[in-house]
Amino acid sequence: MAKKKEQVKEKPLSAELRIKEAARKVFTQKGYAAARTRDIAEEAGMNLALLNYYYRSKEKLFELVMLESIKEFFLGLTGILNNPDTGLGEKLELLADSYISMLIREPNFPLFMLSELQANPDKLIELTGTKDFMNKSVFFQQMAAHLKKNKMNFSPMHVVMNMIGLTVFPFIGKPMIKLMSGMKDKEFLQLMEERRKLIPVWMKTMFKIN
Amino acid sequence: MAKKKEQVKEKPLSAELRIKEAARKVFTQKGYAAARTRDIAEEAGMNLALLNYYYRSKEKLFELVMLESIKEFFLGLTGILNNPDTGLGEKLELLADSYISMLIREPNFPLFMLSELQANPDKLIELTGTKDFMNKSVFFQQMAAHLKKNKMNFSPMHVVMNMIGLTVFPFIGKPMIKLMSGMKDKEFLQLMEERRKLIPVWMKTMFKIN
DNA sequence: AAATAATTTAATCATTTGATTAATTTTAAC
DNA sequence: GTTAAAATTAATCAAATGATTAAATTATTT
Numbered sequence: 001m002a003k004k005k006e007q008v009k010e011k012p013l014s015a016e017l018r019i020k021e022a023a024r025k026v027f028t029q030k031g032y033a034a035a036r037t038r039d040i041a042e043e044a045g046m047n048l049a050l051l052n053y054y055y056r057s058k059e060k061l062f063e064l065v066m067l068e069s070i071k072e073f074f075l076g077l078t079g080i081l082n083n084p085d086t087g088l089g090e091k092l093e094l095l096a097d098s099y100i101s102m103l104i105r106e107p108n109f110p111l112f113m114l115s116e117l118q119a120n121p122d123k124l125i126e127l128t129g130t131k132d133f134m135n136k137s138v139f140f141q142q143m144a145a146h147l148k149k150n151k152m153n154f155s156p157m158h159v160v161m162n163m164i165g166l167t168v169f170p171f172i173g174k175p176m177i178k179l180m181s182g183m184k185d186k187e188f189l190q191l192m193e194e195r196r197k198l199i200p201v202w203m204k205t206m207f208k209i210n
Numbered sequence: 211m212a213k214k215k216e217q218v219k220e221k222p223l224s225a226e227l228r229i230k231e232a233a234r235k236v237f238t239q240k241g242y243a244a245a246r247t248r249d250i251a252e253e254a255g256m257n258l259a260l261l262n263y264y265y266r267s268k269e270k271l272f273e274l275v276m277l278e279s280i281k282e283f284f285l286g287l288t289g290i291l292n293n294p295d296t297g298l299g300e301k302l303e304l305l306a307d308s309y310i311s312m313l314i315r316e317p318n319f320p321l322f323m324l325s326e327l328q329a330n331p332d333k334l335i336e337l338t339g340t341k342d343f344m345n346k347s348v349f350f351q352q353m354a355a356h357l358k359k360n361k362m363n364f365s366p367m368h369v370v371m372n373m374i375g376l377t378v379f380p381f382i383g384k385p386m387i388k389l390m391s392g393m394k395d396k397e398f399l400q401l402m403e404e405r406r407k408l409i410p411v412w413m414k415t416m417f418k419i420n
Numbered sequence: 421a422a423a424t425a426a427t428t429t430a431a432t433c434a435t436t437t438g439a440t441t442a443a444t445t446t447t448a449a450c
Numbered sequence: 451g452t453t454a455a456a457a458t459t460a461a462t463c464a465a466a467t468g469a470t471t472a473a474a475t476t477a478t479t480t
Binding site for chain 1: 458459460
């Protein structure tokens with residue numbers, strides 16, 4: 001049953017990877033429960049049995065895809081957060097810029113990730129291995145010092161939540177925002193581009209940075 | 211098959227309503243696709259067939275529950291937004307207070323609503339009937355005037371997005387926030403209570419209100 | 421109290437869906 | 451070129467799941 005996998009690794013041709021990327025797309029779009037293995041096979045243009053041949057099961061495939069995406073997400077995040085050579089303002093600018101770009105490229109990713117995290121928080125904790133990396137981050141330390149110096153007596157986690165909220169929420173809430181405002185996709189995208197610059201300005205104003 | 215429904219309306223006893231509320235709970239927790247009719251029946255402590263007896267199908271039941279929740283949500287929102295007797299600052303305070311309370315009570319509602327809106331945007335548009343009510347709201351007008359006066363050249367929709375993002379995001383992102391910070395439920399709740407007061411302050415600072 | 425209607429239940433159906441199998445084709449090794 | 455391994459396919463299985471039915475029970479009406 002489990003024939004290859006460990007032995008062959010240097011030659012990932014088409015089928016195997018195409019299934020994985022199709023899975024990423026379908027899972028991200030519909031979520032785990034609503035995604036059918038047949039959808040994934042069709043999206044990849046492959047026979048359904050290949051999914052099980054290469055990845056054993058829907059769940060295994062999901063875990064793989066999910067883990068990869070989350071790892072990448074956290075890596076990008078910590079890369080900016082832990083740079084000791086940038087100040088708070090610059091970090092906020094880099095975060096906004098990098099995440100707006102990512103979100104324009106992959107607008108469905110956050111809702112997918114948050115939904116699955118909600119549906120199965122424990123699994124993701126063991127899957128990622130990452131835990132409370134935020135508290136130890138350079139950003140967190142810098143922000144804690146800044147808040148103390150400026151007599152703002154609240155947790156730096158508020159700052160983190162605000163930053164993510166301002167950046168990510170519009171993408172998660174896009175259908176609702178379009179529903180409330182009657183906006184079209186093009187206008188929406190333009191607003192998101194504006195936020196690339198505006199979010200750091202707002203954040204700095206809010207927390208008296210610079 | 212469809213025996214009652216139109217005739218009897220004044221005596222909604224146990225069964226029918228219990229199923230609906232069980233459905234709300236299960237749908238909200240797991241989403242449409244992952245929610246099984248058997249889960250709902252079990253949650254309501256009722257026979258599975260009653261679900262179809264009273265509500266015809268899983269989908270009909272879902273639409274009903276969803277529509278009710280969204281209607282209520284938008285009603286609360288527009289109630290505050292369209293009050294001509296309150297200023298911008300006060301509106302922000304009322305919004306934060308009312309929504310933090312709602313979110314502590316129903317922490318799963320936003321992710322549910324946004325997920326389903328994403329999965330099926332068109333259906334919800336026809337289901338709610340509401341469309342671009344934001345642009346015409348008193349709040350929107352007040353904010354447009356304020357932004358213009360203070361030389362902030364961007365759409366009031368940014369303000370709306372920020373407000374919702376700051377308020378709602380932490381609840382949507384709770385599992386991720388806990389994962390990043392190692393926070394426990396109690397601490398999380400305390401932070402949310404702090405935000406009740408902090409969010410209006412931040413918003414006013416950000417947009418130079420008062 | 422009898423009759424009718426409404427509610428509830430247990431059993432079952434039909435479809436969907438994740439997974440497997442056995443056969444076939446393609447690729448690689450010798 | 452033959453053989454063995456890997457990849458691929460079509461067909462099928464088994465479990466899950468939404469839905470229905472027919473019978474039983476309870477409530478309501480007359």
